Amino acid sequence: MTTIQEERTGEDLRSLAERAGRDLEDASALEILRWAVDTFGEKFCVTSSMEDAVVAHLASRVAGDSRVAVVFLDTGYHFPETIGTRDAVEAVMDVDVITLTPRQTVAEQDAEYGPKLHDRDPDLCCALRKVKPLEEGLTAYDAWATGLRRDESPTRANTPVVGWDEKRQKVKISPIARWTQDDVDAYVAEHGVLTNPLLTDGYASVGCAPCTRRVLEGEDARAGRWAGRSKTECGLHG
Numbered sequence: 190m191t192t193i194q195e196e197r198t199g200e201d202l203r204s205l206a207e208r209a210g211r212d213l214e215d216a217s218a219l220e221i222l223r224w225a226v227d228t229f230g231e232k233f234c235v236t237s238s239m240e241d242a243v244v245a246h247l248a249s250r251v252a253g254d255s256r257v258a259v260v261f262l263d264t265g266y267h268f269p270e271t272i273g274t275r276d277a278v279e280a281v282m283d284v285d286v287i288t289l290t291p292r293q294t295v296a297e298q299d300a301e302y303g304p305k306l307h308d309r310d311p312d313l314c315c316a317l318r319k320v321k322p323l324e325e326g327l328t329a330y331d332a333w334a335t336g337l338r339r340d341e342s343p344t345r346a347n348t349p350v351v352g353w354d355e356k357r358q359k360v361k362i363s364p365i366a367r368w369t370q371d372d373v374d375a376y377v378a379e380h381g382v383l384t385n386p387l388l389t390d391g392y393a394s395v396g397c398a399p400c401t402r403r404v405l406e407g408e409d410a411r412a413g414r415w416a417g418r419s420k421t422e423c424g425l426h427g
Contacts, residue, residue, distance in 0.1 A: 266397035332360035
């Protein structure tokens, strides 16, 4: 990956994102990621929940001799299968896995806010264990890639392939935004990409264990997250 020396202002990055969002709307995922690597170099990373390693695998294919940074948030509440997927990705893929952790352990958070904050105030729990650590972890980067897809839920239907993350003042890239679940499955099968074992055990979207359940037939992929609540996002993407 080429090291980028140029320092871009927030306005520079915003203009870049808006232009790329238009120009790359019909581009392939590999083309979008190649643009990201060429444009941002070491100031580009992939974020992964370790539901699967599709975007990390795609990015590794365009990174040349360098290794893309793959940022993972270890909230302290993950399923063992998720941590296992993280470890497997780190062991077998040509990427650098960077694990971020909250400032407080689960025990420390329980001591300050009371046990099971995720049940009483899931928004605050997500803010403390996901949103804040990611904001701190992304400070070294100008652009980050996600695995968001438009078909996952109504709240993600308008996800741009390249957009502007106003809150973080960074370019946000969703190279598989236009993919369907069938596209993901086909890519995984063709390339033998690592996936979280929970995806074959009734889970369509994998988050923290206390706030994730299996989905029922006919439900959208996000229905198993914060089931029974109006909450549909953790705050990382909106």
